[in-house]
Amino acid sequence: MNSIRWNRIKDKAFQVVGVASTLIGLILLAVFIGSILEDGLRRLDWDFLTSLPSRKAEKGGILTAWAGTLWIFVLTALIAIPLGVSAGIYLEEYGHKGKLDSLLEVNITNLAGVPSVIYGILGLEIFARTMKLGGSLLTGALTLALLVLPIIIVATREAIKAVPDSIREASYGMGATKWQTIRYQVLPAAGGGIATGIILALSRAIGEAAPLIVVGALAYVPFTPTSPLDEFTVLPIQIFNWTSRPDPGFIVNAA
Incomplete structure:
Protein backbone atom coordinates (compact mmCIF):
# COMPACT_ATOMS: atom_id res chain seq x y z
CA MET A 1 0.00 0.00 0.00
CA ASN A 2 2.82 2.36 0.90
CA SER A 3 4.51 1.56 -2.39
CA ILE A 4 1.35 2.39 -4.37
CA ARG A 5 0.89 5.65 -2.46
CA TRP A 6 4.54 6.59 -3.03
CA ASN A 7 4.22 5.93 -6.77
CA ARG A 8 1.14 8.16 -6.92
CA ILE A 9 3.01 10.92 -5.11
CA LYS A 10 5.89 10.65 -7.60
CA ASP A 11 3.46 10.73 -10.53
CA LYS A 12 1.77 13.83 -9.13
CA ALA A 13 5.11 15.52 -8.48
CA PHE A 14 6.24 14.78 -12.03
CA GLN A 15 3.03 16.29 -13.41
CA VAL A 16 3.52 19.44 -11.32
CA VAL A 17 7.14 19.79 -12.45
CA GLY A 18 6.14 19.25 -16.08
CA VAL A 19 3.36 21.84 -15.97
CA ALA A 20 5.60 24.34 -14.15
CA SER A 21 8.40 23.87 -16.68
CA THR A 22 5.98 24.38 -19.56
CA LEU A 23 4.54 27.54 -18.00
CA ILE A 24 8.01 28.97 -17.35
CA GLY A 25 8.98 28.36 -20.97
CA LEU A 26 5.77 29.96 -22.27
CA ILE A 27 6.16 32.97 -19.98
CA LEU A 28 9.76 33.55 -21.07
CA LEU A 29 8.73 33.21 -24.72
CA ALA A 30 5.89 35.70 -24.23
CA VAL A 31 8.25 38.19 -22.53
CA PHE A 32 10.77 37.80 -25.34
CA ILE A 33 8.18 38.29 -28.09
CA GLY A 34 6.60 41.20 -26.21
CA SER A 35 9.96 42.94 -25.91
CA ILE A 36 10.57 42.58 -29.65
CA LEU A 37 7.08 43.84 -30.51
CA GLU A 38 7.46 46.80 -28.16
CA ASP A 39 10.64 47.88 -29.94
CA GLY A 40 9.65 47.03 -33.49
CA LEU A 41 5.94 47.75 -33.95
CA ARG A 42 6.39 51.51 -33.96
CA ARG A 43 8.73 51.18 -36.96
CA LEU A 44 6.65 48.67 -38.92
CA ASP A 45 4.66 50.34 -41.70
CA TRP A 46 4.15 50.12 -45.46
CA ASP A 47 7.11 52.39 -46.24
CA PHE A 48 9.39 50.18 -44.16
CA LEU A 49 8.27 47.10 -46.12
CA THR A 50 8.64 48.71 -49.54
CA SER A 51 11.74 50.90 -49.11
CA LEU A 52 15.30 50.06 -50.14
CA PRO A 53 18.10 49.89 -47.55
CA SER A 54 19.59 53.22 -46.52
CA ARG A 55 22.47 54.58 -44.48
CA LYS A 56 19.88 56.44 -42.43
CA ALA A 57 17.88 54.25 -40.05
CA GLU A 58 14.65 56.21 -40.41
CA LYS A 59 14.71 55.81 -44.22
CA GLY A 60 15.89 52.20 -44.42
CA GLY A 61 13.53 49.41 -45.47
CA ILE A 62 13.53 45.67 -46.05
Whole structure:
Protein backbone atom coordinates (compact mmCIF):
# COMPACT_ATOMS: atom_id res chain seq x y z
CA MET A 1 0.00 0.00 0.00
CA ASN A 2 2.82 2.36 0.90
CA SER A 3 4.51 1.56 -2.39
CA ILE A 4 1.35 2.39 -4.37
CA ARG A 5 0.89 5.65 -2.46
CA TRP A 6 4.54 6.59 -3.03
CA ASN A 7 4.22 5.93 -6.77
CA ARG A 8 1.14 8.16 -6.92
CA ILE A 9 3.01 10.92 -5.11
CA LYS A 10 5.89 10.65 -7.60
CA ASP A 11 3.46 10.73 -10.53
CA LYS A 12 1.77 13.83 -9.13
CA ALA A 13 5.11 15.52 -8.48
CA PHE A 14 6.24 14.78 -12.03
CA GLN A 15 3.03 16.29 -13.41
CA VAL A 16 3.52 19.44 -11.32
CA VAL A 17 7.14 19.79 -12.45
CA GLY A 18 6.14 19.25 -16.08
CA VAL A 19 3.36 21.84 -15.97
CA ALA A 20 5.60 24.34 -14.15
CA SER A 21 8.40 23.87 -16.68
CA THR A 22 5.98 24.38 -19.56
CA LEU A 23 4.54 27.54 -18.00
CA ILE A 24 8.01 28.97 -17.35
CA GLY A 25 8.98 28.36 -20.97
CA LEU A 26 5.77 29.96 -22.27
CA ILE A 27 6.16 32.97 -19.98
CA LEU A 28 9.76 33.55 -21.07
CA LEU A 29 8.73 33.21 -24.72
CA ALA A 30 5.89 35.70 -24.23
CA VAL A 31 8.25 38.19 -22.53
CA PHE A 32 10.77 37.80 -25.34
CA ILE A 33 8.18 38.29 -28.09
CA GLY A 34 6.60 41.20 -26.21
CA SER A 35 9.96 42.94 -25.91
CA ILE A 36 10.57 42.58 -29.65
CA LEU A 37 7.08 43.84 -30.51
CA GLU A 38 7.46 46.80 -28.16
CA ASP A 39 10.64 47.88 -29.94
CA GLY A 40 9.65 47.03 -33.49
CA LEU A 41 5.94 47.75 -33.95
CA ARG A 42 6.39 51.51 -33.96
CA ARG A 43 8.73 51.18 -36.96
CA LEU A 44 6.65 48.67 -38.92
CA ASP A 45 4.66 50.34 -41.70
CA TRP A 46 4.15 50.12 -45.46
CA ASP A 47 7.11 52.39 -46.24
CA PHE A 48 9.39 50.18 -44.16
CA LEU A 49 8.27 47.10 -46.12
CA THR A 50 8.64 48.71 -49.54
CA SER A 51 11.74 50.90 -49.11
CA LEU A 52 15.30 50.06 -50.14
CA PRO A 53 18.10 49.89 -47.55
CA SER A 54 19.59 53.22 -46.52
CA ARG A 55 22.47 54.58 -44.48
CA LYS A 56 19.88 56.44 -42.43
CA ALA A 57 17.88 54.25 -40.05
CA GLU A 58 14.65 56.21 -40.41
CA LYS A 59 14.71 55.81 -44.22
CA GLY A 60 15.89 52.20 -44.42
CA GLY A 61 13.53 49.41 -45.47
CA ILE A 62 13.53 45.67 -46.05
CA LEU A 63 12.26 45.44 -49.63
CA THR A 64 15.38 43.77 -51.04
CA ALA A 65 15.76 41.54 -47.97
CA TRP A 66 12.26 40.07 -47.99
CA ALA A 67 12.31 39.77 -51.79
CA GLY A 68 15.56 37.80 -51.56
CA THR A 69 14.15 35.69 -48.73
CA LEU A 70 11.08 34.86 -50.83
CA TRP A 71 13.26 33.86 -53.78
CA ILE A 72 15.46 31.68 -51.56
CA PHE A 73 12.42 30.06 -49.92
CA VAL A 74 10.78 29.14 -53.24
CA LEU A 75 13.97 27.90 -54.92
CA THR A 76 15.03 25.87 -51.89
CA ALA A 77 11.58 24.28 -51.66
CA LEU A 78 11.58 23.40 -55.38
CA ILE A 79 14.97 21.71 -55.03
CA ALA A 80 14.81 20.10 -51.59
CA ILE A 81 11.23 18.80 -51.37
CA PRO A 82 11.22 16.51 -54.46
CA LEU A 83 14.73 15.21 -53.75
CA GLY A 84 14.17 14.71 -50.03
CA VAL A 85 10.80 12.99 -50.29
CA SER A 86 11.96 10.80 -53.19
CA ALA A 87 15.10 9.75 -51.30
CA GLY A 88 13.05 8.96 -48.21
CA ILE A 89 10.61 6.83 -50.23
CA TYR A 90 13.43 4.92 -51.89
CA LEU A 91 15.35 4.23 -48.69
CA GLU A 92 12.26 3.09 -46.80
CA GLU A 93 10.31 1.23 -49.48
CA TYR A 94 12.85 0.09 -52.07
CA GLY A 95 16.08 -0.19 -50.09
CA HIS A 96 17.42 -3.70 -49.51
CA LYS A 97 18.45 -3.01 -45.89
CA GLY A 98 22.00 -4.11 -46.67
CA LYS A 99 25.31 -2.65 -45.55
CA LEU A 100 25.17 0.14 -48.13
CA ASP A 101 21.69 1.21 -47.06
CA SER A 102 22.71 1.09 -43.39
CA LEU A 103 25.74 3.24 -44.18
CA LEU A 104 23.57 5.75 -46.06
CA GLU A 105 21.08 5.86 -43.20
CA VAL A 106 23.77 6.58 -40.62
CA ASN A 107 25.41 9.26 -42.77
CA ILE A 108 22.12 11.00 -43.58
CA THR A 109 21.20 11.09 -39.90
CA ASN A 110 24.62 12.49 -39.00
CA LEU A 111 24.43 15.13 -41.74
CA ALA A 112 21.41 16.65 -40.00
CA GLY A 113 23.73 17.68 -37.16
CA VAL A 114 26.52 19.22 -39.25
CA PRO A 115 26.99 22.98 -38.55
CA SER A 116 25.42 25.14 -41.24
CA VAL A 117 28.65 27.02 -41.94
CA ILE A 118 30.17 23.76 -43.22
CA TYR A 119 27.43 23.60 -45.84
CA GLY A 120 28.29 27.19 -46.70
CA ILE A 121 31.92 26.23 -47.36
CA LEU A 122 30.75 23.27 -49.46
CA GLY A 123 28.38 25.49 -51.44
CA LEU A 124 31.10 28.08 -51.99
CA GLU A 125 33.48 25.52 -53.47
CA ILE A 126 30.99 23.49 -55.54
CA PHE A 127 28.30 25.91 -56.65
CA ALA A 128 29.95 29.34 -56.51
CA ARG A 129 33.41 28.40 -57.81
CA THR A 130 33.31 25.03 -59.60
CA MET A 131 29.92 25.60 -61.26
CA LYS A 132 30.70 29.34 -61.58
CA LEU A 133 27.33 30.47 -60.24
CA GLY A 134 28.94 33.12 -58.04
CA GLY A 135 27.06 34.67 -55.15
CA SER A 136 23.69 34.21 -56.84
CA LEU A 137 20.28 33.20 -55.55
CA LEU A 138 20.72 29.79 -57.15
CA THR A 139 23.95 29.21 -55.22
CA GLY A 140 22.23 30.12 -51.97
CA ALA A 141 19.21 27.92 -52.71
CA LEU A 142 21.34 24.91 -53.65
CA THR A 143 23.41 25.33 -50.49
CA LEU A 144 20.34 25.55 -48.27
CA ALA A 145 18.79 22.58 -50.08
CA LEU A 146 21.82 20.52 -49.08
CA LEU A 147 21.40 21.80 -45.53
CA VAL A 148 17.77 20.72 -45.15
CA LEU A 149 17.78 17.55 -47.26
CA PRO A 150 18.71 15.28 -44.31
CA ILE A 151 15.82 16.70 -42.27
CA ILE A 152 13.29 16.02 -45.03
CA ILE A 153 14.69 12.55 -45.74
CA VAL A 154 14.61 11.49 -42.09
CA ALA A 155 11.10 12.92 -41.57
CA THR A 156 9.83 11.17 -44.71
CA ARG A 157 11.29 7.84 -43.64
CA GLU A 158 9.85 8.07 -40.14
CA ALA A 159 6.41 9.05 -41.47
CA ILE A 160 6.38 6.15 -43.95
CA LYS A 161 7.66 3.74 -41.30
CA ALA A 162 4.70 4.67 -39.09
CA VAL A 163 2.16 3.53 -41.71
CA PRO A 164 0.80 0.09 -40.65
CA ASP A 165 1.82 -2.86 -42.83
CA SER A 166 -1.83 -3.90 -42.95
CA ILE A 167 -2.52 -1.00 -45.33
CA ARG A 168 0.16 -2.21 -47.72
CA GLU A 169 -1.01 -5.82 -47.47
CA ALA A 170 -4.62 -4.85 -48.16
CA SER A 171 -3.53 -2.86 -51.22
CA TYR A 172 -1.43 -5.74 -52.54
CA GLY A 173 -4.36 -8.07 -51.92
CA MET A 174 -6.51 -5.91 -54.20
CA GLY A 175 -3.96 -6.31 -56.99
CA ALA A 176 -2.16 -2.97 -56.70
CA THR A 177 1.48 -2.67 -57.69
CA LYS A 178 4.15 -1.47 -55.27
CA TRP A 179 4.17 2.05 -56.72
CA GLN A 180 0.36 2.25 -56.72
CA THR A 181 0.38 1.19 -53.08
CA ILE A 182 2.95 3.84 -52.22
CA ARG A 183 1.22 6.58 -54.20
CA TYR A 184 -2.39 5.97 -53.23
CA GLN A 185 -2.10 4.40 -49.78
CA VAL A 186 1.24 4.98 -48.06
CA LEU A 187 1.91 8.61 -49.01
CA PRO A 188 -1.59 9.89 -48.09
CA ALA A 189 -1.33 8.12 -44.74
CA ALA A 190 2.16 9.54 -44.13
CA GLY A 191 1.37 12.99 -45.52
CA GLY A 192 1.05 14.69 -42.13
CA GLY A 193 4.46 13.57 -40.92
CA ILE A 194 6.11 14.43 -44.23
CA ALA A 195 4.52 17.89 -44.24
CA THR A 196 5.74 18.52 -40.69
CA GLY A 197 9.30 17.62 -41.68
CA ILE A 198 9.12 19.90 -44.73
CA ILE A 199 7.84 22.82 -42.65
CA LEU A 200 10.61 22.37 -40.07
CA ALA A 201 13.25 22.09 -42.79
CA LEU A 202 12.14 25.19 -44.69
CA SER A 203 11.77 27.13 -41.43
CA ARG A 204 15.40 26.39 -40.69
CA ALA A 205 16.42 27.33 -44.23
CA ILE A 206 14.87 30.82 -44.21
CA GLY A 207 16.39 31.55 -40.80
CA GLU A 208 19.98 30.78 -41.82
CA ALA A 209 22.55 33.51 -42.35
CA ALA A 210 25.97 31.85 -41.92
CA PRO A 211 25.99 29.61 -45.04
CA LEU A 212 24.63 32.43 -47.21
CA ILE A 213 27.30 34.84 -45.99
CA VAL A 214 29.95 32.24 -46.83
CA VAL A 215 28.68 31.71 -50.40
CA GLY A 216 28.65 35.44 -51.06
CA ALA A 217 25.28 36.91 -50.11
CA LEU A 218 25.56 40.67 -49.67
CA ALA A 219 24.68 42.80 -46.66
CA TYR A 220 23.59 45.71 -48.87
CA VAL A 221 21.71 45.24 -52.15
CA PRO A 222 20.15 48.35 -53.76
CA PHE A 223 17.87 46.38 -56.10
CA THR A 224 15.36 43.53 -55.94
CA PRO A 225 16.41 40.29 -57.66
CA THR A 226 14.60 39.40 -60.88
CA SER A 227 16.23 36.06 -61.76
CA PRO A 228 17.88 33.12 -59.94
CA LEU A 229 21.32 34.34 -61.08
CA ASP A 230 21.04 37.78 -59.44
CA GLU A 231 22.93 38.80 -56.30
CA PHE A 232 20.82 38.98 -53.17
CA THR A 233 20.45 39.50 -49.46
CA VAL A 234 17.99 37.95 -47.00
CA LEU A 235 16.27 39.05 -43.81
CA PRO A 236 18.65 37.26 -41.37
CA ILE A 237 21.65 38.98 -42.99
CA GLN A 238 19.84 42.33 -43.00
CA ILE A 239 19.05 41.93 -39.30
CA PHE A 240 22.66 40.95 -38.55
CA ASN A 241 23.89 44.00 -40.47
CA TRP A 242 21.60 46.37 -38.59
CA THR A 243 22.36 44.97 -35.13
CA SER A 244 26.10 45.41 -35.75
CA ARG A 245 25.72 49.18 -36.25
CA PRO A 246 26.10 51.68 -33.38
CA ASP A 247 23.03 53.77 -34.32
CA PRO A 248 20.10 52.79 -32.01
CA GLY A 249 17.71 53.42 -34.90
CA PHE A 250 19.04 50.36 -36.71
CA ILE A 251 18.45 48.25 -33.59
CA VAL A 252 14.79 49.32 -33.73
CA ASN A 253 14.68 48.40 -37.43
CA ALA A 254 16.12 44.97 -36.66
CA ALA A 255 13.49 44.39 -33.97
